[in-house]
Amino acid sequence: MKWRVIPLEANDAFMNMAIDEAVCESVASAKPQPTIRFYTWTPSAVSIGYFQSLNDEVDVNVARELSVDIVRRRTGGGAVYHDAKGEITYSVIAPVSMMPEGIRESYQMICGWIIDSLKNLGIESEFKPINDIIAGGKKISGNAQTRRNGVLLQHGTLLYDLDVRTMFTLLKVPKEKISDKMIQSVEERVTKVLNFGNFSVQDVYDSMLKGFTHGKEYEIGSLSGNEVIRAKRLAEERYKTDEWNYRR
Amino acid sequence: MNGVSTEKVAGGKLLRVKVEFGEKIDKVRITGDFFAHPEDVIEKIESSLAGLALSATEDEIRNKVENVIAKTSADIVGIDAASIARNIIRAIQ
Numbered sequence: 001m002k003w004r005v006i007p008l009e010a011n012d013a014f015m016n017m018a019i020d021e022a023v024c025e026s027v028a029s030a031k032p033q034p035t036i037r038f039y040t041w042t043p044s045a046v047s048i049g050y051f052q053s054l055n056d057e058v059d060v061n062v063a064r065e066l067s068v069d070i071v072r073r074r075t076g077g078g079a080v081y082h083d084a085k086g087e088i089t090y091s092v093i094a095p096v097s098m099m100p101e102g103i104r105e106s107y108q109m110i111c112g113w114i115i116d117s118l119k120n121l122g123i124e125s126e127f128k129p130i131n132d133i134i135a136g137g138k139k140i141s142g143n144a145q146t147r148r149n150g151v152l153l154q155h156g157t158l159l160y161d162l163d164v165r166t167m168f169t170l171l172k173v174p175k176e177k178i179s180d181k182m183i184q185s186v187e188e189r190v191t192k193v194l195n196f197g198n199f200s201v202q203d204v205y206d207s208m209l210k211g212f213t214h215g216k217e218y219e220i221g222s223l224s225g226n227e228v229i230r231a232k233r234l235a236e237e238r239y240k241t242d243e244w245n246y247r248r
Numbered sequence: 249m250n251g252v253s254t255e256k257v258a259g260g261k262l263l264r265v266k267v268e269f270g271e272k273i274d275k276v277r278i279t280g281d282f283f284a285h286p287e288d289v290i291e292k293i294e295s296s297l298a299g300l301a302l303s304a305t306e307d308e309i310r311n312k313v314e315n316v317i318a319k320t321s322a323d324i325v326g327i328d329a330a331s332i333a334r335n336i337i338r339a340i341q
Contacts (some may be wrong), residue, residue, distance in 0.1 A: 049281050051279055051281070051287075052280065053264070053277075053279045074287075076282055076283035076284060076287075076326075077283065078261075078262075078281035103323055104325075130261075130283070131283075144283070146283070146285045146287065147323075148285065
C-alpha cells in the first residue's frame with residue numbers, strides 16, 4: 001500500500017491532535033491511505049497522556065503566563081513539553097493489518113525508523129522498551145501509540161533542543177526540586193540531537209524523511225479538504241474544550 | 249474520605265489511584281502515564297469498583313479488574329490488575 005507523507009508543518013496543539021484524529025478516521029475508511037506526517041508545535045505546548053490528570057501534571061497558571069497551550073492526547077504516556085523550536089514530532093497512521101500485532105513489536109518497528117533517521121545523521125541509538133529511544137545512554141525520543149477502529153496511531157518526538165528550565169516550570173514537579181541539581185540530573189537522563197553535532201532543523205527533518213520512507217512506496221501529499229474540515233471541527237469541539245482536557 | 253496512592257510500577261509506568269470512600273468505595277479514578285486500548289477499559293474498571301465494600305481483599309479487587317480487562321479484550325501496558333488492586337488497598341488504608 002502506498003504511503004502518503006505530509007511534510008513538516010507547524011500547527012497549534014489542538015490542530016496537531018485533531019489532524020491525527022481526522023487522518024485516523026480517513027484511514028479507517030474503505031479506501032485507506034497509510035500516512036506519515038511531520039510537524040512542530042506553534043505556539044509551544046504541553047501535551048498530556050490520555051490517562052493523566054491535567055491538574056496533576058501541568059502548572060496551568062505558568063502555561064497561561066508563557067502562552068503555552070495544553071492539550072490532552074488520544075494516546076497514553078506522559079506529559080511532554082513541545083518547544084516550538086526544540087523538537088520534531090511525527091505521526092504514523094496506518095491500518096493495524098500493516099503493523100505487527102503485538103504492541104511492543106509495533107513500537108519497535110516504528111521506533112526503528114527513528115533509529116534509522118538518527119543513523120542518517122551519524123548518531124547511534126537504540127530502542128528502549130516500552131516506548132523510548134536512547135542515544136549515548138540517554139533518552140532522545142519518546143513515543144506513544146493507540147489503536148482504534150482498525151487503525152494504529154503512533155506519534156512521537158525527536159528532541160532537537162531542550163529547555164529544561166522552561167519544561168520544569170510548566171510540568172508539575174515540586175518547586176523545591178527545581179534546583180540546578182535537579183536540572184543537572186534530568187540532563188543526565190535526556191539528550192538532544194544538538195548534543196551530537198551542529199545540525200539544523202532541516203538536517204534533522206531530511207534525515208527523518210529518509211528514515212521513515214526507506215524501502216516504502218510513498219508520495220508526498222497533503223491533507224484532503226475533508227480532513228482539514230474535520231480536523232478544524234475536532235479542534236474546536238474536542239481538543240480545545242475543558243471537557244476533554246480536564247476529563248481526568 | 250479521599251485516599252490517593254501512587255506507584256511507579258516496576259518495569260512499567262506511573263500509576264496513581266484516587267479513591268473516594270465512606271462505608272464503601274464510592275468512586276475510583278485511575279491516572280498515570282500508562283497505555284491502554286481500547287481506552288474506555290479504564291473507565292470500565294473504575295465503574296466496576298464503585299460500590300465495593302471496604303473490606304474487599306486485594307485478591308478480590310484484582311479479580312474484578314482482570315475480569316473487566318478480559319471482557320473488553322483490552323491491551324494494557326505499563327500497569328496491570330495487580331498494581332491497580334494494590335494501590336486501591338493502599339488508598340483506602
